[in-house]
Amino acid sequence: MNLIDFDHNFFGRRGVLEVLKKRVMGLKEGYRQNVALLGNRYVGKTALLQRLMSQMEELEVFFLYLDLEARDFDYFAVQFTKSLLYNFLKQENLPLQEDLKLLCAEAKDLLPRTVFLVQAIEELTAQGKVVEAYHMILSLPEVFTQETGRSLVLVLDEFGALENFDIPDVFAQLGQRIMTQKNCLYIVSSSSPQQAQTILSEKLSLLFGNFEVISLEPFNFLEAQGLIDHNLNGVKLGLYLKNFIADFTGGHPLYINLLCQELIYLSGVYAQKEIYAPIVIAAIENVIFNPWGVISRHFELQINSLTRPKCAGTTVTLLGALAQGKHKISDLLESLKLKNSQVVSRINALQEANIVERNGNYYHIKDKLFSYWIKYVYQRRLRAIDLEAGRSRKQFKEEINRALNDFGLVARKDLSSRVADLMQKFDNESFVLCGRRYKLTSFRDIKILKLRTGTGNYFDAVSAASQEGDWLVVLKKDPVHDNDLSGILEEIKKLDPRPSRSIIVSLSGLDENAKVRALQEKLWIWDEDQLNSLMHLFDEPIIVR
Ligand SMILES: Nc1ncnc2c1ncn2[C@@H]1O[C@H](COP(=O)(O)OP(=O)(O)OP(=O)(O)O)[C@@H](O)[C@H]1O
Ligand SMILES: [Mg+2]
The missing domain is CATH 3.40.1350.10 (Trna Endonuclease; Chain: A, domain 1)
Incomplete structure (x- = not known):
């Protein structure tokens, strides 16, 4: 059995990778264009940034990567300083350390000013002087590039989280530094495109060093087919089933990977050289229907994070109605028997949380598989009266079978x-x-x-x-x-x-x-x-x- 190596199965995204590489090369040649990579959660921003860094390892450019999601200021300060020194030592082929003090000792002779600043930052952070420490951290890239004579690419994954540090004008201060640090390229990412756009246009719309925005979407159909082939690595799967999976997952690489993993596992268990419909149905049942299936758990956590206890019921019924194909406020009102203000405020909150998108007067759950799960798994689970063992599983299997057949019928239409x-x-x-x-x-x-x-x-x-x-x-x-x-x-x-x-x-x-x-x-x-x-x-x- 040939399970997917999740650490090394990056696929596609060639266009965006080329642009990012061009920007990094541009920095070396004295032309700097900062980049903001925006895309929904789990769409593959971090995977893309990691790929970029691994492909550019050989170049004489330093990368400093920080994932700020749900992190506090201490983490930011320690990780920023540690990564900078660690990457320097790595490129210089010097002994590597994990501890900040040992890193400082190792780098002190080559980077005295940088190390001095790092130690000052450590001290200020330990004293809780966050504002002063932040100020110093922002000046660190400049000192580092002056001292090494090389360029630095700062990759701030989920940069919007800087907002949580409780530092006044946290982005405006960053913006001021970005303008003057000509040897530093900033690549920032965010899972909240709206919040990020506001920060970029209000706080980081800079005289020199403006951000180019790149939106990352789920894979298109061809790319999704490619990722499925890549994952199955020779295990046969007919075109019609492959197309079905590409459509069913909405092109989300995460879901494609998890489903393919299950397909490979089941084809091994049943000793099948080719994957046919019953295995696809069983795999979907395992990961999406079973309450402890990975995708099912993932969606359940998503629902829990959306539903603040006070209005949990309304949010769940609203998502249910959207998943059932009620897309206009008037249709939602009719089917939900709620007040206009309740529907509007909840739907706005779902839009802000990036779960729902609006086009004209139509509202949609963005993630096709999430919508499917709400309709055929979650709502049914909530409504089940007859707890006869296996009944809802049987119903779900029939439903998937029908979806597969319908897909076949529609695909044959001209x-x-x-x-x-x-x-x-x-x-x-x-x-x-x-x-x-x-x-x-x-x-x-x-x-x-x-x-x-x-x-x-x-x-x-x-x-x-x-x-x-x-x-x-x-x-x-x-x-x-x-x-x-x-x-x-x-x-x-x-x-x-x-x-x-x-x-x-x-x-x-x-x-x-x-x-x-x-x-x-x-x-x-x-x-x-x-x-x-x-x-x-x-x-x-x-x-x-
Ligand atoms: N290009 C890709 N090729 C193969 N798998 C991918 C690709 N992009 C994303 N994935 C899969 O999707 C998963 C989620 O991707 P990733 O963590 O990069 O998303 P993200 O946009 O950074 O999400 P978050 O908003 O949670 O930070 C990865 O662990 C990987 O399994
Ligand atoms: Mg990420």
């Missing part, structure tokens, strides 16, 4: 049927997709058709009638080139009545000329990401190419 089904669900709401707002009217007479252009090419299309006129959606899986667009535009112009709105859905995008022309002609363009965002908003499985 693109035009999927889009037609989606359009059935539009209900006069506006949504923002990739930064652009779209008003999606409600439709009747939705028809699937073929559009034949003058050059003899056929395109799949969907037409639909609405109060604001007819819509035409033209679909293509391959890239749309300029000549395709000319043909499509010509046909649109011939239609009587002319569509009041035309959309080009291209899963592989449009070439530059075609894109410019389509926009000039006021066509909407949706690529795979935009279409899948809509699928997500309307609780439909994503499009699998």
